[in-house]
Amino acid sequence: MADVFFDINSNIRAVGSIRRAASGNPQSLDASIADGDTIGFHFSGSGSMRFLGVDTPEKNFQLPGSQAHRRLDSEEWDAYLTDPFLPQFDPYNLDADLIAHLRTRIGPGAGINHRFHGDNAEQTLIAQVQTDMDTLGQTPDTFGYFLSFSFEVFDSYGRFLAFINRNQPNANIPGPRPHSYNERQLESGAALPYFIWPNIAPFRKESLLEAVFSPGMARRTAEASSDLRRTRDFVRQARANGMGVFNPANPLRFEAFEVRYLGRRELPHRAVIDLSRDDDFILQAQHYFRIPNAEDRLFIPPAFVPLFVMRGWRLEGWY
Incomplete structure (x- = not known):
């Protein structure tokens, strides 16, 4: 079909x-x-539906300079992630500080590591959906998904962007309704958060102007949101327990969006606000790593940066 x-x-x-x-x-x-x-x-x-607010490791992605997709644990991908800055590849004008950060991640086995965690994320989600199907006493023919959309309904590939849960119209189901699959993936350590403004609470407003919060209010705004606070706590707990991508014996080396921009040999393009601080700076896109924990990053698409500047936010390192 x-x-x-x-x-x-x-x-x-x-x-x-x-x-x-x-x-x-x-x-x-x-x-x-x-x-x-x-x-x-x-x-x-x-x-297809792409989960809002989360990012899981890639299983397959196109090789640099090619339209061909290969498994991340293929020889080609593992060789590339051993050192994507070798002179045999096309010139790559990344910021020197970002290159230094990425050099702490590269090396043999990086591609294998990424595919391992990608497989784990897939199997974790399959198990969650199967558990819901069993709980509701349903089959693939009768089971349904409940979708909650935000500012962006589609991504650039024609996939829905949504918060997704099991469809549960019957109020007689015993026990509380579980959190969305988006949150459950974070809770299990299978995913990392990927908060893109204005698609997540509390930034989903009736207008974009309302969604732009004041400078010096990032930390307080994030902590005041029960939804965002719960989601970030899931990530912190998974990290503390060494679950999934935080497993100390085999932690995820590259974040999924890093593999994507490295594979395309593109520059990161979303500016970033630090949700753990109450300052008034928007970091330039290539400095996202200066916010070490993924749950503290709020990515701002470039088209929306002027809205924040109008509100009084300052652009770090942009001249």
Whole structure:
């Protein structure tokens, strides 16, 4: 079955048909067209959902200078991550401090390490969904996902961006409803947080201007949000317990977004605010590592940086 949403030249497209009635048959045009600018629509196909607020290690990714995707534990990827700054590769104009940071991660086995944690993240999620299916007494034919969207509904690949949980309309299910899969992956140590403004609480507001918080308020804003505080606590607890990516015997060496920009030989492009501090600086994108803990980073897409500057935030190291 084809994907409902797809990418053409970085633009998201979809194909559908006339909205269906409860019987499954197409509605009449009178029934499916509400007015002159609203039409009932039916999607036929499948899609993908990318979790908001989390990032898990990649299993496969395209090799530098190639369209070919390879397993991260392949010889090619492991050789590349042994030293991606060798002269045999294309010039790579990364900040010298960022290169020094990455050099603490590179070396033999980095690709194998990444694939190991990618496999673990996948199997952890499979187990979570299977547990939910068993708890609800459902099968793949009857089990459903509940999606909560934010400011961005799609990513650049046509995947939904959402907070995802099991669909549980029946209030008679015993016990409390579990946290979203996004949070459960963090709680298990299978994922690292990847907070991108304004897609996470408490920055999901009715308008972007409302979502821009005042300079000197990052730490207090993050701590005042029960959702964000709980999520960050999950990560801290997983780290304290040495779970998943924090396993002291085999910790994750590269974060997933690092593998992606290294694989594309691109520069990091999202500015960063430190949620552990109440200062008024936005770090330039290549200085994200100066905030050592992933749960303390709030990434700001470049298109939104001017909104923060208008509010009084200062740009660190930008001239």
